[in-house]
Amino acid sequence: MIDKNNTNPENADQGPRSESRRQFLSRTALAGAGIALAPLLLTPQAAEAGGLFAAPNASDQKKVGAEAAQQVLKKYHEVFDARARHFNTIGQRLVNALPPSDRNTWDFKFHVLESSEVNAFALPGGNMFMFTGLYKLLSTDDAMAAVTGHEMTHVRKQHWAQASAKSQERQAGIGILLGIFHAGRAAQTLAGLADSAIGLKFSRGEEDQADEGGLQNLVAAGYNPEGMIQLFNALAKVSGNGGSLGGDFLSDHPLTSDRIKHAQQRIAAMKNVNSFPPLTPLNYSSLRG
Numbered sequence: 217m218i219d220k221n222n223t224n225p226e227n228a229d230q231g232p233r234s235e236s237r238r239q240f241l242s243r244t245a246l247a248g249a250g251i252a253l254a255p256l257l258l259t260p261q262a263a264e265a266g267g268l269f270a271a272p273n274a275s276d277q278k279k280v281g282a283e284a285a286q287q288v289l290k291k292y293h294e295v296f297d298a299r300a301r302h303f304n305t306i307g308q309r310l311v312n313a314l315p316p317s318d319r320n321t322w323d324f325k326f327h328v329l330e331s332s333e334v335n336a337f338a339l340p341g342g343n344m345f346m347f348t349g350l351y352k353l354l355s356t357d358d359a360m361a362a363v364t365g366h367e368m369t370h371v372r373k374q375h376w377a378q379a380s381a382k383s384q385e386r387q388a389g390i391g392i393l394l395g396i397f398h399a400g401r402a403a404q405t406l407a408g409l410a411d412s413a414i415g416l417k418f419s420r421g422e423e424d425q426a427d428e429g430g431l432q433n434l435v436a437a438g439y440n441p442e443g444m445i446q447l448f449n450a451l452a453k454v455s456g457n458g459g460s461l462g463g464d465f466l467s468d469h470p471l472t473s474d475r476i477k478h479a480q481q482r483i484a485a486m487k488n489v490n491s492f493p494p495l496t497p498l499n500y501s502s503l504r505g
C-alpha cells in the first residue's frame with residue numbers, strides 16, 4: 217500500500233540530532249512511497265562523490281519505471297502491428313549485443329505509440345517508447361537502431377537514478393535550512409517518482425554519453441553507424457515538434473551542431489579501424505498494420 221502522507225506524529229519535527237543518521241535518511245527518503253529504496257543511505261561511494269544520497273538501485277528503478285510506463289500507456293495508444301514487431305526485433309538485436317552485465321540487469325521492453333510527436337524516450341529500468349511521428353521519419357533500420365541504442369544508454373547509465381538522488385539531496389538540504397526534516401516527501405511517492413522519470417530532462421553531458429553508448433551498441437549489433445547521422449538529419453528537418461511528455465529527442469535539447477560533429481568524429485574514428493555493412497532500408501508504410 218502506498219502511504220502518501222506518512223504523518224506519524226512521533227516522527228514530526230525531529231532532526232538528525234534525535235535519531236541516527238541512518239534513521240533520518242531512511243525516514244526522509246522514500247518511506248512514504250511504499251517502496252524500499254534501501255540504498256538511500258550515506259554510502260562510501262556517495263560520500264566520495266560528494267553526495268549525501270546514493271542513487272536508487274536497479275530494482276527500484278524498475279519499479280518506478282513500471283509505474284511510469286502504466287501512466288504513459290494510459291495516455292497513448294500502443295501499436296501492436298508489424299511496426300511494433302520490427303521495433304522489437306531491432307531492440308532485441310541491440311540487447312543481445314550488450315555486455316552481459318547490462319543485459320542481465322535491465323528489462324528492456326519496446327513499445328510503439330501512435331502519436332504525431334517526433335520523439336522517443338526511455339524509462340528507468342528499460343521500458344522504451346517510440347512515437348510513430350519519429351518512426352515514420354526513419355529511413356533505415358540503422359537510424360532506428362541509433363535512436364534505440366541512445367535511449368537504452370540512458371537506462372544503462374542510470375541517468376534518472378542519478379538525477380533522483382541529486383533531487384532528494386536538494387530537497388533534504390532545503391528541509392534542513394527550513395528546520396523541517398520531512399521535506400520533499402510529497403514528491404517522493406511512487407507516482408511522484410514516476411512523473412519525474414517521465415518528465416526528466418537530460419544534461420548535455422548525459423546526451424553525449426547516450427550518443428556514444430548508442431553508437432557503440434549499434435556497431436556491436438552489426439548496424440552501420442551512419443544511421444546516427446541519418447537520424448540527426450531527419451530530426452534537423454523537423455525541429456520544434458518535440459514530445460509534450462518531455463520525451464528525449466527534440467523536446468529540451470535540440471540538436472546542436474556540436475552534437476552532430478561529435479557523432480561524425482566518432483564514426484570517422486570507427487571507420488579507420490572497421491568496415492560496416494550497408495544501411496538497411498526501412499519502409500514505414502509497408503509495416504503499417
Ligand SMILES: [Zn+2]
Pocket residue numbers: 366367370418422423426464465
Ligand atoms: Zn537522450
